Amino acid sequence: MIRVLHVLGAMNMGGIESFIMNTYRVIDRNRVQFDFLVNDEENKYAQEIEELGGHIYFIPPRNRGIKAYKTNIDRFFTEHREEFQAVHLHAASLSSVYVLVAAKRYHIRTRIIHAHSTSIKGSKLHYVLHIFNKLRLKKIATHYFACSDKAQHWMFDYTGRFAKSEVINNGILMKDFAYDEKKRGEIRKQLGIESDEIAICHVGSLTKVKNQSFLIDIFLQLKTINPHYKLFMIGDGPLKSQLQEKIESLKIEDSVTFLGIRKDVHRLMQGFDCMVFPSLFEGLPVALVEAQASDLQVICSDTISGMAKISDDTTFLSLSLSASDWAREIDKKLEGRKRKDNTELIQKKGFSCDTVTKKLEKIYLD
Structure with missing residues (x-):
């Protein structure tokens, strides 16, 4: 057995974690085991990880002090370097790659950098560090992954590593998302969705990049077209109270439900009709793959890679369009639409978790 150390902020319910x-x-x-190095002491997947044979290790984040951060990473590898044959860093940018620098120093042979975004949140210093680390990336990492072509360009252009980088699809467990009419009825009853109501959903952390404030503007316009629209938001984050205040000020709180962080997203999607995803930027959201596997109508911003389009029922719109424009397009796409089983399509497009896992397993073992 070999052990792979996955490095990321936390193991909660986000897309990367999924x-x-x-x-x-x-x-x-029996051949490959996962362990996790995180910066958050609260991890929703902790129990399942332990049950599967993995471990979660915690070190304080870099924003609590760069010197302490590096010291903690060095101490970690001093204590555990014999345990790992690979380190897999999941990152939105190259502003922090010290864990791979340390992994190389401690002779861990396989060092993977995996791009999951197409831009950066943070200060100008973070962007400068991102560009600087591009120039030395080939001396640090051995493998270069990205979730989409846009993420690939963001992370590996001008590094001399772009030709060696490859896209790893965000695989999903297809059987969990296959559309089922009976389950749809059960979920709609649980959520209080009437037969004549249209359920719009959004899955994501409640943060600026997800652009939920614009989503609420779109939903307000949908309500003017048809008062039977409802909005369900799955996720949590720092902007929750601000979004709730906006919803109350628009007097649409009776039509909007915050479902929080959920482990049963695959079940919930059975009961919805459309996912709206107006992000400012993304890598390739797992939620969009899941929505298409459930055969939801998907309307998303064109800032997201075209690789996210698996089904013909996925439409990209510009964020320069008005909320009214988005609402009219959503309402038009949903008129008379019927759901179907998309399992075969997801498999054909290479987003089956089985296919993706076999590819990663071979890389780890090699």
Whole structure:
């Protein structure tokens, strides 16, 4: 057995975490085991990880002090370097790659950098560090992954590593998302969705990049077209209270439900009709793959890679369009639409977790 150390902020219910856990559940754990190095002491997947044979290690984040951060990473590898044959860093940018620098120093042979975004949140210094680390990336990492072509360009252009980088699809467990009419009825009853109501959903952390404030503007316009629209928001984050205040000021609180962080997103999607995803930027959201696997109508911003389009029922719109424009397009797409089983399509497009996991397993073992 070899052990792979996955490095990221936390193991909660975000898209990156879903992708990793999907892989972890499917991979041959007699040959490959996962451990996790995180910066958040609260991890929703902690119990399942322990049950699968993995461990979660915690070190304080870099924003609490760069010197202490580096010291903690060095101490970690001093204590655990014999345990790992690979380090897999999941990152939105190259502003912090010290964990791979340390992994090389401690002779861990396989060092993977995995791009999951197409831009950066943070100060100008973070962007400068991102560009600087591009120039030395080939001396640090051995493998270069990205979730989409746009993420690939963001992370690896001008590094001399772009030609060696490859896109790893965000695989999902297809059987969990296959459309089922009976389950749809059950979920709609649980959520209080009437037969004549149209359920719009959004899955994501409540943060600026997800652009939920614009989503609420779109929903307000949908309500003027048809008062039977409802909005369900799955996720949590720092902007929740601000979004709730906006919803109350628009007097649409009776039509909007915050469902929080959920482990049953695959069940909930059965009951919805459309996912709206107006992000400012993204890599390739796992939620969009899941929505298409459930055969939801998907309307998303064109800032997201075209690789996210698996189904013909996915439409990209510009964020320069008005909320009214978005609402009219959504309402038009939903008119008379029927759901179907998209399992075969997801498999054909290479987003099956089984396919993705076999690819990663071979890389780890090689």
